[in-house]
Amino acid sequence: MKCPGQDSRYWEPGAIFEAECPQCGHPVEFFKDEATRKCKNCGHKFANPKMDFGCASYCKFAAQCLGNLPPELMAQRENLLKDRVALEMKRYFKKDFKRIGHASKVAQYAERIVREEQGDPAVVLTAAYLHDIGIKEAERKYNSTAARYQEEEGPPIARDILTQLGAREELIREVCDIVAHHHHPREKETVNFKCLYDADLIVNLEENRKEKPIEPERLARLIEKSFLTKAGRKLAEEVLSR
Structure with missing residues (x-):
């Protein structure tokens, strides 16, 4: 399910980017609407560092949209x-x-x-x-x-x-x-x-x-x-x- 606020039709440059894996430092490619990604080098799964999870505090579709977030992010909800x-x-x-x-x-x-x-x-x-x-x-x-x-x-x-x-x-x-x-x-x-x-x-x-x-x-x-x-x-x- 795609969040309306993350609709790719309105994406600008930078919507696809690389982030360093916090475990091994290997570059991991993210799309801006992905909640988490797994590092191909070490297998560590981590949250999208540029995604705004504020909507998870009130959106009734948060569970379907974001899936199983890391515990530290769920604690912020x-x-x-x-x-x-x-x-x-x-x-x-x-x-x-x-x-x-x-x-x-x-x-x-x-x-x-x-x-x-x-x-x-x-x-x-x-x-x-x-x-x-x-x-x-x-x-x-x-x-x-x-x-x-x-x-x-x-x-x-x-x-x-x-x-x-x-x-x-x-x-x-x-x-x-x-x-x-x-x-x-x-x-x-x-x-x-x-x-x-x-x-x-x-x-x-x-x-x-x-x-x-x-x-x-x-x-x-x-x-x-x-x-x-x-x-x-x-x-x-x-x-x-x-």
Whole structure:
């Protein structure tokens, strides 16, 4: 199966090139649309060094098109997914720059927190971009942005977006579960939920403080009692003390 984005009718000079085998250094000829090639000299199979595998994060034909990619490239698939999710979130909110900005800021902080807490960046960043995705439906149905309505309306929309992007079912289920209670921690929570919750809390406090400043003593108590991760608490102290 040939990817439409790799259609040979639109190829330019350089579409056929040579790359050195990483094992023996022997030149191996590649066509630009080939995912992998085997070295005729030593038999080593390696990935096309010039191919853009970004489409694998969302294209429903990725498996047929790319076949069995090397493990290091397959490991990048879910990391690439977050970029597509960010685009879909922006398309969904259209000109609602306030909510786009909020989700992007939550993702920015979540990325820092998940790195220190050793959670799953694919889950946490996807949830960060989609955590408030139910807010438009909540306003339309209930004329309210209350947390419980956001949590009720968000998961079906998040599932539709992630299904269209070809995310695996396990990731979809976890992200939808986080979206469904992102304002209300359970007694026992996953590391991934805690990372998203803390990032969202920092942004909410940051936004609320612009309208109504918080006294330093009260802010210190909030940071001490409200955050679920050590990294989140540390980042809150850094961000909110500015």
